Amino acid sequence: MKATIERATLLKSLGHVQSVVERRNTIPILSNVLLEASADGTLKLMATDLDLQVVESVPVTVDQPGAITVSAHTLFDIVRKLPEGSQVSLSAADGKMLIVAGRARFNLQTLPRDDFPMIAEGDLPTSFELPAETLKQIIDKTRFAISTEETRYYLNGIFFHVADDVLKAAATDGHRLARVTVAKPEGAEGMPDVIVPRKCVGELRKLLDEVDGSVQVSLSSTKIRFGLGTAVLTSKLIDGTFPDYNRVIPTANDKLLKIDPTSFMQGVDRVATIASEKTRAVKMALDRDKITLSVTSPENGTAAEEVPGEYTSPGFEIGFNARYLMDILGQIDGDLVEVHLADAAAPTLIRENDKAPALYVLMPMRV
Known part of the structure; x- marks a missing residue:
């Protein structure tokens, strides 16, 4: 693989994907980001923690298509410290990746692309669009009430469901409850009740700051995918039953x-x-x-x-x-x-x- 990319573009994309990567991992490949350069001039960056996955595609100059995985936090720190406006050359061969920008050169250890785990989405039958502003409002007005008690795992997220012909989002930790109601988007009929995990909510909120129009939401009863312009966020859903919160209102x-x-x-x-x-x-x-x-x-x-x-x-x-x-x-x-x-x-x-x-x-x- 060999590609050249502007520092600012690479830094922004790495910023989006590397925050998914946990600092401490027992599985080495989960500390890595997957870089995949295609002949059509796009670089795909991907990171996962097995429950949550972010993929971002950015334009690059590709000299040689290919794919490799490299430490996400190390690469992010390197790119962060490179001079502004510099062109970054990435080339991978023989288990190493060479990063060159101006007079700086870094040679990093890599792991093969084939070992990198992907979240199998399966079929996502429900699909609709939500304005980015609406989704931001839902998250901002509910996420402070998400429970952090791991024993009550079914409260560790935001509960989305369609009822009374509107889309409702609720979060509670047993001491307080927050609920937001928005117009039901077209295509949300028959949507399963889902609990979106706290970490996914946090990553989604960060990515929403850079989306102007609408967000494409696709989901099944076990997975959810958000299409956010150049980025795609896929997450497993919490497998549990959210309590009937209407009883406490x-x-x-x-x-x-x-x-x-x-x-x-x-x-x-x-x-x-x-x-x-x-x-x-x-x-x-x-x-x-x-x-x-x-x-x-x-x-x-x-x-x-x-x-x-x-x-x-x-x-x-x-x-x-x-x-x-x-x-x-x-x-x-x-x-x-x-x-x-x-x-x-x-x-x-x-x-x-x-x-x-x-x-x-x-x-x-x-x-």
Whole structure:
């Protein structure tokens, strides 16, 4: 294999694929990126961790077609440090790869292409397009609620399903729930319910920053593929059943607080400064148009702040985990948020308004 490519192009593509590669691998080939130069002038870069695979195709000058695998992180670090604007020559022969750029020369160990594992996609019967902006919004408004508990593996991702003729995406860790509803794309009829893993969500979000138009989504009940311009991301799906989250979305919370999310979030952040690391508990006392946030910490002392808000129901007190509350408030785009409450022990519903695509449920804490 012999090809020449501009440094910036190579660096950008390596940046996309190398982040899939785990730093510590028991299987040596999984530390490598596959480089495949074709006679038609494209270089295909591919990396995988056996659950997730990214392939990117870029234009290059190909002198000799061929394919080889080389350490992904090493190659990325080399290209990163090469002079800007330089042309990089890649040539592979006899188990080595020579990289030349300007006066710099590197000779790297390689492994044969035939050993490189590929994710067999199989048949992906459901296929539709989603605007990149819509997919970004879905991820940004739900992924903070994905569980990191490995024992509850079926919560370690975003759950996508079609219901009531719309596409819904939900994530929960048992303490909070985030759900976004978007118009059902054409072709999503009969789509299986799928859970997209956390790592795939993270890689997808990075790649979406460089996509302007639409993303082609194809899936079956076990795999999903995203077509993102020059890159294709394929991932296995989580094999599990997502809980029926509709049961925890309250419908009869009759106490309504309307408040500016920014000042609310800043108030929570300030009083939480002294909250104990373990519980992060903040107490909210509601009175007619007066909301008092307070924290009592045995080791640090007390803090209180009044925040303006519109509230006309009977007063009561409720406690929340400050970080969870701030995560949700940080997703509200408008200048007013509705907090629907029932009592100190019932789940609380938070949303911009009843027309907003996103809604959040937060479980209270005893304080």
